[in-house]
């Protein structure tokens with residue numbers, strides 16, 4: 001990726017202008033509703049992302065791209081002349097937030113060529129086209145914000161998708177992107193090719209504090225909202241039956257990254273399974289631990305002391321297990337067992353936890369909401385699980401009060417599901433209405449008079 005970052009912006013502007021000339025504005029020339037439009041959304045039940053209990057028979061008043069009031073469905077002072085969307089018996093929620101995704105990955109299904117084929121054989125434009133589809137799928141499922149954790153060899157493509165969404169050219173969630181991500185030599189695929197060959201890598205490799213800081217600077221300069229660092233790489237089960245993970249960056253290398261990124265007012269997410277690499281991630285000052293399969297009590301205590309976020313990704317590890325009688329199959333089963341127990345331990349201790357799935361590591365054709373059932377299986381109440389993907393996730397992003405909550409002044413990011421998600425979190429997979437920034441992307445039962 002050697003594209004001058006100034007060019008795509010101009011190209012997109014030209015496209016926008018062309019769309020306006022052709023009168024094609026209904027395709028999505030705006031990412032938000034017009035500033036003066038007023039919409040009243042009524043629903044039998046509302047879970048606002050913050051309150052401990054749901055509220056019945058509500059009316060949410062949206063002006064432009066923000067929520068301006070919440071009142072009763074029967075209130076006498078609802079604005080007159082407003083568009084009305086009645087969600088009937090559905091449950092209204094804030095738009096959901098997935099804080100660990102990969103829009104540029106399409107699963108790692110071995111039969112489809114796994115991970116490597118995506119970097120070796122797929123043109124960047126093809127990968128970008130599929131990323132557009134992935135973003136649209138997330139939005140249709142009610143996920144109005146994603147923190148995307150690296151393009152896996154697709155360069156700075158995520159900044160272009162973010163721009164196209166922000167400009168209303170394509171439908172998609174608001175994106176927080178981390179571009180290339182950083183690891184050290186020997187710390188990321190592609191691997192296993194003849195040593196004489198130069199193959200692409202799924203991250204930017206950096207060795208030594210100077211290179212690590214430089215990599216962070218480059219990525220921030222080219223549009224990263226977050227910096228993603230891999231602190232562990234390969235994992236295996238040792239002779240005592242324990243899960244071991246190869247560490248990557250040193251504490252000194254990570255500190256250089258964290259120091260740089262914090263200076264820009266941004267944050268660092270660290271992929272870390274366990275052991276030396278996870279300890280280095282905490283000692284080096286990571287803002288969020290991704291996956292965190294195997295957390296010790298000491299590490300949990302350190303996370304609480306430092307205010308480190310935990311983004312577990314439970315469901316993805318239940319997929320594509322190797323046979324149980326193979327070393328990699330044993331490792332796969334260890335991961336599952338340790339991850340569930342670590343989740344429960346961190347939850348009970350009060351670690352700050354946000355919803356993440358690693359979708360892209362599994363195909364985008366699957367439901368993102370499947371993670372909620374795993375969160376509940378390992379100890380969250382359904383309300384805690386919902387909050388992990390609303391208020392808690394917003395807090396991780398530094399956007400509390402703005403997104404992940406239904407409250408006056410918040411952005412009008414809303415979704416609704418059929419059924420009662422507090423009785424069964426699987427209902428969160430049944431999105432029947434989606435609004436982002438006041439604009440309807442999934443009309444409710446076709447009754448909405450948007451078009």
Ligand SMILES: [Zn+2]
Pocket residue numbers: 100101102149358361
């Ligand atoms: Zn990931």
